[in-house]
Structures are given as structure tokens and as C-alpha cells.
Amino acid sequence: MTHQERTSRAVDNTSAAGTRGVLRFLTCGSVDDGKSTLIGRLLYDSKLLFEDQVNTLERDSRKHGTTGEEIDFALLLDGLEAEREQGITIDVAYRFFSTSKRKFVVADTPGHEQYTRNMATGASTADVAVILVDARKGVLTQTLRHTYIARMMGIRHVVLAVNKMDLAGHSSGRFHEIIAAYLKVAEGLGFDSIIPIPMSARYGDNLTRKTDEMSWYTGPTLLEYLEELDVSSSVAAEPFRMPVQWVNRPDLNFRGYSGLIVSGTVQTGDEVVIAASGTVACVEQIVTADGYLDAAEAGQSVTLVLDRELDISRGDVLAASGDRPEVSDQFAAEVLWMSEDHLLPGRSYLLKIGTTTTPASVSALKHKVDINTFDKQPCTKLEVNEIGLCNIACARPVVFDPYHQIRDMGAFILIDRFTNQTVGAGMIRFGLRRASNIHRHAMDVDKATRARIKGQSPAILWFTGLSGAGKSTVANIVERKLTEAGLHTYSLDGDNVRHGLNRDLGFTDVDRVENIRRIGEVAKLFVDAGLIVTCSFISPFRSERQMVRELVDDEEFIEVFVDTPIEVCMERDPKGLYEKARAGEIKNFTGLDSPYEAPVKAELRVDTSELTAEEAADEVIEYLLAREHAK
């Protein structure tokens, strides 16, 4: 064989490992069960370590190791200085190795309870969970917690790795005791397979090779099992879904929708639906930098060209028109909480699902799961690392499928609106009541048409400020002037809303939020009708005003901060409310014993202690004229 032939053959062999597809697995279990050692040993035994890595390992073993003179394989993985010093793994580490049969990605995840969120992170992309148990300690709380998380995250295969068998006398009896204890709890969870393997990670027994000490074990080694396991995904057999990431418009002649196909297949000529609007179109071209394709399937990043011009943007989902995803602003989901600040029902978070980000809150916390017994318990909040079933309400409808049907279509994260931290991970179970499965009918007359015949651009003028600041007074003059100019308007304020639409609402925090939500939705409908709507509400909290702002397009929400000093408001006291509040007859009065969060960047600020109401109204009109809401 010539050199060239030998070279190409060797190269072909390594490519062959890639044809099998990669297997992603995670290792988890309690602290000190030997997770890092197991992976380190796998890398070492598969001869995947380079000389300099082995040298570093030997040097580090002497310095930080916990195994005396022997190599401490865990040091290979514990990458960050802090954890090396503490001797624990605090973060998910991803490792890569391959054998002649397959390529592997390993997520090494932490065992300490406070890092459960990291285990969930590793589990979210894994096909198999290798759950370690110390043969001496048996099944622990953490073993069950990780098993439950693995199942919740959609992992179908579990390896129960009974480790440190050398310290349990290589006893077959002990091994079977642990299996029985584990199956008693795990069997009911519905995994496709649970494979127990006895091993000694430190010595490599039943990891990559069998040993005489455990000749009673006749099953595969861990590596054999992982090499052979079939995890070919059924996601290509699910209906077609592609969340639009980005609209590709290099010039006026090309308009394509770029995204990753998360399930199913698509062919040119297929009819697809824009899930949120209900509009259908046919796929004209599947464009890639490797030429046009006739068909594409789940897992491919492509750009689709449709046969007609439609208003599609990031956040839309293209889907099989014959088998549509659900569209709803409310759904039930399992949530794993990952923040020290508790999850509170009613608090507003940002929810990111696919390519959509929307404000959302937990409208009901049904129960949390006791991960020792998997029992359901009533609760009013979720603490860090707790798992609960929640009803979630979004500011606008989102497109989804149940998580266990199509992972990417049912997975979401919750983001804290102020710290921007990822605080929760959620998996949608099912859509809730009215909105679900009601597919919008695309109407011939739209907002732009309605606005055009009125000769105006619709908008919400949101007047916020303290009681007595002059919100309604200014809004009233603005509306009068607009009407005189021949424009079409409507006014919403406490008087016409509290007595009708919202008469079932009181003044608790939850009711206040719902009050503003309904007002926002009504204002949005008026905007859709092409009107300029004035809304005058104290609306003391930024998050509520933000919620309304996000209901309409960018240009359509104009926040007018009626910034009148509280002394002036108290002196005016048109309804005698301040006096009552100071006498203790009214509680939670904004500006006194309840905060007012001033707008940070309102479009307009007017101070009615400096301006007359008439002058303030003129400033608002000026603003509208300048932005061509009124012509």
C-alpha cells in the first residue's frame, strides 16, 4: 500500500465514526460518586490524551490530587481554578472523544444540590444519562433528583452506573440490591431503557474492559453500550416546524426566511402556514450556500423562499399547513427554577421560546414535585432547584408544541427583566383553554387599511403620573384638539373602565396588574381599528407600562409622563384622596405609602405646575405632528 493510500484509508476510518452520528450523554449523581474520574478514565483508556496532557495530569495529581501517588483522573476535567481548589465540579464541562465506531460529547455535571440547574443544562441536549451511584452508599436523594430531571428534560435512556465496586468487595449481591432500590422509584417514570452496569471507574473496570473480579457480570461495558445504542431521533418524522430566525434580504429581488428546521421535512412545493397569522404559502425554493435543495429535514439550517409576499418576521414559525402547532397565550408547563430569588406567581419575566421573546408571568402555581418521592405538593412559590407545574400567561400568543413531542418547540427559558439572568427553564405540557388550537383567520382589511382611510397613524398616548397630576385634564384637551382637526380618537380612563369592563377587579396587586392588562388589550384593539387612543392611569409600575408598550408596534406607544411635583398634586387634591390617605382611610396610596416608578425614557414629559393644561396638550400635539401620526 502506498503512503497516499494508507493516508486516505486512515482518514476514511475517522470519517466513518462521524457517519454514526454523535452520541451526547451526561454523567450525573451525587458528590464524590466519581463522575469526573469516570470521564477522565474513559479519555485515558481510549488513548485520547496527548502526552503533554498526561504530563500536566501527573504533575497536577501530585499537587492537588486526592489519590496519593496515583493519577487523579478527575483533575483532567475540573477546569476552573476555584473548583480545583475546592475539589468539586461546579460547572458543566463538555468533553469530546471518539472511538472507531462513534463520536461522543460528554457533559460532566455537578453533584451538589445547589448546582442542579447545571445538571439540567447538561441534560437539555443529552440522549443518555449515566447516573452514578457509590456502591457503598446506594441510592441517594440526589440520585433520584437527577433521575427525575433527566426524565423531565426528555432523556429516554438511563445507565445506572454502580461505581466503586472495588470498595464493595465486587459483590454481585450489593449490585442487585441497588438495582432493586433504584427500579422501585425509577421504573414508573417511563424511560425507554434503564441499564445497570457495575464498575470501578478508577481502575477502568467495566468501563472500557471487563475484569475477572466481576466475572459474574455478563452485560456490556459502558463504552460498548454507548457505542451500540440507537438514539436515531424520531424528530424528522414529526410535522414540519421552522422558527424564523432572520429575514434574508440581500436586495429587492430576494426575500428568504432563514432558520433551523427543528422537526419534520420540507420539500419545494409544500404548503406551509405562518402559524401565528394563519396565512398559507408554498415553498418555492430551499436555498443554501451549497445550491438549491429539493428537500430538507430536521437539523438543517436553510433559507426558504415562499411563492408570495407576506409579512413574516423573526418569531414567526413556518409549519406544515396540514398539521399545525398550537397558538396560545396560555399554557401549562413544568418549570425548573434556577435563581435564588423565588419564582412568584404574577411577577413578570421574559419568556424566550424558539425565536420569540415575550413578557410572561405564572398565572397559577399548580404544585411542586417532591423529588424524593415524586409526590405533588401544594405551594405558593418555587425556590432555587425546585420543580413545579405552572400555568403561564404570555403578553402575546406564542406558537408551540408539547415538549415531549418536539423538544425545540416546547422548551423555553425565563429571564429576569432587571438582572437579565436566566432564572427558569420550562417545558410545555399543553395549551390552556380559549386561545389554544383557535387558528387566526387572516383578514382582508388590516390595521394599515383602516388607518389609511382615516388619514392618520394609530397610537396609544399613555398618560402616567400621580393622582392629581392632571393626566385626564391634559388628555381631554388633546382629544378635543385632535377631533377638531378631523382625526379619529378614543379615550380610556378609570371612569369608563372601572365601571364596566373591569368592575370585577379590586385593588390588590394581582387585580391592579390585570386591570392594566385589560386596558392595554382594549387600547391595542382601538389601535388596530386605526384610532389614536388616550389612556389616563396612574399606572405606577414600570413593568405594567412596559407590558402595554410591548403589545403594539414600536412607534405606536407614546408614554407621556405628567411629571407634577407631589406637593402640587396634594394641594390640588381634586377628589380629596390625599386627605383621606393621610388620615389613614386609604391604604397603598401611590406617592404616599406605595411607590411611583417614574418613567426612565418616556417619549414626552410635561409638568403641569410649569405649563397650563392647554400648553401641555399642545406639546403632545406637536409630538404627534412631528411623527406624522396626525397630518
Added chain:
Amino acid sequence: MTGDIQTSIARYAKRFQKPQPRARALSPHLQALEAESIHIMREVLAEFDRPVMLYSIGKDSAVMLHLALKAFYPSSLPFPLQHVDSTFKFTEMIEFRDALAEAFDLELRVEINEEGRAKGINPFDHGSQLHTQVMKTEALRNAMERHGYDAAFGGARRDEEKSRAKERVFSFRDAKQGWDPKNQRPELWRNYNTRITKGESIRVFPLSNWTELDIWQYIQEEDIPIVPLYFAKERPVVERDGQLIMVDDDRLPLQPGETPRQRMVRFRTLGCYPLTAGVESSAQSLDEIVLEMLTARTSERSGRLIDHDEAGSMEKKKREGYF
């Protein structure tokens, strides 16, 4: 050699004008990696105002740029390339960079720490640590601030080094560009948290899940041009502490008794020439490089002199804003 670089890059650029179907399909493994990287890049473009690609001219940058060209096709590259030039890069790297920018009409921004240059900071007199700190880490920070980038692509891979293995794909940096390894955002599914406030930024690593071998196989399958320094050739080198350093220009001070000798060497990784050791090799084709990889006994970063400064050195550099 110069002519070769330009010819191969011109041919490469032409491919994107009228793409042809592949002769044979990519392996499912590479296909999945490619699709994932493209997905990440599109997320960044859609969610950030001022993204940039940190382009270091090496093989990982070559793959990253190639993926970006594919991700946004038929649009042209929708963000600039930022190169941090320590002034000690191999001459051939700069030639390659400029040829590429011209052929694709890329917006190439080059950042040099002029203060450091004026002070004559160099790896010989000031040591690799200070040189890297001033000419790379500080220069990068300057570039980030000057242009107000809110997202920067980097070509780092998790298989390179221990502290990289725990890096997120979307890695948050505070307003001081620091990295807090203990307080990383959990990253689940392909659901990336892209939220930042003013002054903060995200470093994005679209090649996180690629291995060195994947990179080489992809370069081969996709026929991506790379700097010829990766292929073995007779080059003038001196041997220092067991490392082969190429005498790329007359700034390398020769120690007593040192004479540059022509040896067949190639580079597994490219950086500043005085800080990047070559390996003896006869690999002149991609096939041979891949084969050499498979039998290699030392890992890629061992040729990077800056990693050996002290244990945990990469993590330290990253906290300070190094890539």
C-alpha cells in the same frame, strides 16, 4: 507563495457567487456541527445591534468565516471582521488576511495598541505575558470599546483547554469586559439568553462543540483556503527550550550560538511568530495533516507558549478579557 494565496482565495470567493451542490454529502456529524454554528450566528445577527467577528486568520477563524458566509448567503457578510494585530504575526498571515478581505469585499478592521507599539513592547524584552497583555488583551478591549460592539464572535473550541470546556456558547461579559466563571448563565437547549444592558457584551463561540479533528475534516470537505504555514515546508527555524521558532523577520534576536536552520516544519496553530512553535512534519496535504493528527502525541495548544506561563493561566487571561 503570495500568488498562490491570491489565486486560491479568488477561486474561493467565486464559489459563493453561484453555489454548486456538493459532490458528496458531509458526514452527519459535520452536517450537525455546521447547522448548529449557522443557527448560532443567525441568532446573533438577529438579536444584537453591533456584532463583529474577531478574526485571527488561523484555521478556526477560516472555518468560522466560512460558516458565516454560508449562514447569511445570498446576503454578503452582514458584520465587520475585527483583527487584533500584535505586530508580531507571521508575514504570510497578514498577506492572507488582506487577500481575503479584498476578494470578499469584507469590512476589515485592524486594531493595534499604538501605545504599546510606541513603547516598543515585544515578547523578547518584555516576556510573553506582558506582550500578550498589552498587544492582545488590551488591544482587544480597546477595539471592543472604540467600536461599541455588543456581540463578538470568537473561534474558541471547548476541546482546546480545560477552562474552555466550561465556557458557554453565549458568554456574558460585564461592562468592564470581565468574565465571571462562577456566575455564568445556564444555557439550555439551543435557547440562548442574549439580553444585555448598555456597556455589557456577549462573546459568542459558534465552534464550541467542534474538535480540532472536526475543523480539519471540515476544511478538507469544504475545501476552505488556509494560511500555507499549516503545511510542511522548509523554513528557517531556531530551536529554543525544545521548541522550534521560525525566524519570520529580522526582529527575532538570535542568542549566542543560534543559527537559523532550514527544517521541514509546519504549524498546528498560528499566533505571534515568536510565541508559536512549529512542529517537524512532512505533511503537505490536508489528508496528511489529518493523519498526523490521529497519531499526534501532543495537544494543539502545547505549541502556544503563552499557555505555559502558569497553571490556570488561560482562565486568568479570560477573566481579564482575553479571548
